[in-house]
Amino acid sequence: MEEFKKDYKKLIDESLSTNNKTQLIKKCEEFTNEVIKKDILPEDIVEIHKNYISSLDVTDHEALDTLDVLQEVVKGFGYSYRDYQKLVNKLQYHDKEIDLASRLQQTMLKTDIPQFDSIQIGVISVAAQKVSGDYFNLIDHNDGTMSFAVADVIGKGIPAALAMSMIKFGMDSYGHSQLPSEGLKRLNRVVEKNVNQNMFVTMFYGLYEEMNHLLYCSSAGHEPGYVYRAETEEFQEIEVRGRVLGVNQQTRYSQQEIPIYIDDLVIIFTDGVTEARNKKGEFIKKDTLLNLIKKYKHMHPQDIVQIIYEAILKVQNPNKKDDMTILIIKRVN
Numbered sequence: 001m002e003e004f005k006k007d008y009k010k011l012i013d014e015s016l017s018t019n020n021k022t023q024l025i026k027k028c029e030e031f032t033n034e035v036i037k038k039d040i041l042p043e044d045i046v047e048i049h050k051n052y053i054s055s056l057d058v059t060d061h062e063a064l065d066t067l068d069v070l071q072e073v074v075k076g077f078g079y080s081y082r083d084y085q086k087l088v089n090k091l092q093y094h095d096k097e098i099d100l101a102s103r104l105q106q107t108m109l110k111t112d113i114p115q116f117d118s119i120q121i122g123v124i125s126v127a128a129q130k131v132s133g134d135y136f137n138l139i140d141h142n143d144g145t146m147s148f149a150v151a152d153v154i155g156k157g158i159p160a161a162l163a164m165s166m167i168k169f170g171m172d173s174y175g176h177s178q179l180p181s182e183g184l185k186r187l188n189r190v191v192e193k194n195v196n197q198n199m200f201v202t203m204f205y206g207l208y209e210e211m212n213h214l215l216y217c218s219s220a221g222h223e224p225g226y227v228y229r230a231e232t233e234e235f236q237e238i239e240v241r242g243r244v245l246g247v248n249q250q251t252r253y254s255q256q257e258i259p260i261y262i263d264d265l266v267i268i269f270t271d272g273v274t275e276a277r278n279k280k281g282e283f284i285k286k287d288t289l290l291n292l293i294k295k296y297k298h299m300h301p302q303d304i305v306q307i308i309y310e311a312i313l314k315v316q317n318p319n320k321k322d323d324m325t326i327l328i329i330k331r332v333n
Contacts, residue, residue, distance in 0.1 A: 028073050115140075119331050152272075219253075269327075272323045278317060280317075
């Protein structure tokens with residue numbers, strides 16, 4: 001504050017001696033920019049000005065001349081406030097757009113959980129912000145098969161929400177069960193043609209066949225899935241891999257066929273789960289999550305996913321949150 005007073009008094013002294021008003025005003029503008037950065041209030045400046053003029057031996061006319069300095073400095077606060085108000089208005093408009101996108105996303109991406117006699121399904125998907133970059137879909141084809149997908153857009157906000165809506169429409173429009181390798185091939189074309197070149201999508205695509213209890217699955221650069229084997233009490237990593245959607249229209253995807261036995265679990269995450277960090281900034285170990293699933297394997301999958309999510313939430317660094325999706329399918333007798 002003392003340094004500020006000293007510099008301001010120099011401007012007043014210059015106003016009493018200079019004939020170059022243009023140069024003085026320029027100096028006042030530069031001074032104002034520094035004042036605003038230091039959070040000094042306009043009333044503080046007025047008080048300093050008044051006290052300093054009272055201490056000088058100047059005529060009334062000279063005292064009026066010094067008001068040019070005060071006027072220019074305080075005027076800067078007016079500009080600053082108007083800029084601030086414009087920014088607030090823009091942010092409010094942006095927030096309204098995000099709220100609208102969030103409501104549209106919730107409506108367009110809404111998915112009903114299919115009901116089967118021999119499998120139970122649990123899923124949770126929580127956005128880190130208002131609009132999620134994660135997506136899941138479950139489709140009962142009414143022929144003893146169920147298609148399902150868990151995806152993650154490499155990108156955020158409204159463009160990500162639109163991309164997810166497009167992918168859901170692509171999945172839903174098939175109208176019949178198809179093998180995951182074929183499903184990813186078609187969706188890859190949709191993403192490559194219609195989504196921004198800087199936006200890619202990872203996806204785990206599965207088809208569950210209830211009659212033979214077979215899981216067919218393919219992956220487009222997504223986090224590895226797991227199968228928990230009830231008989232051996234061990235986790236088996238699903239090994240199928242593939243390129244993310246939207247890179248090359250000619251990409252083809254490999255497929256894995258996995259038998260699912262009674263009390264086995266199929267587990268799919270997004271990277272918001274596998275790359276979650278604790279308050280120390282360390283990654284939460286994947287084994288910790290898998291052991292938690294093993295501990296509660298006897299419960300309904302919906303209870304299991306809720307337990308995992310709450311366990312992550314307790315230890316997660318709130319400043320490092322990402323969208324999280326967990327899907328568990330359990331074969332029952």
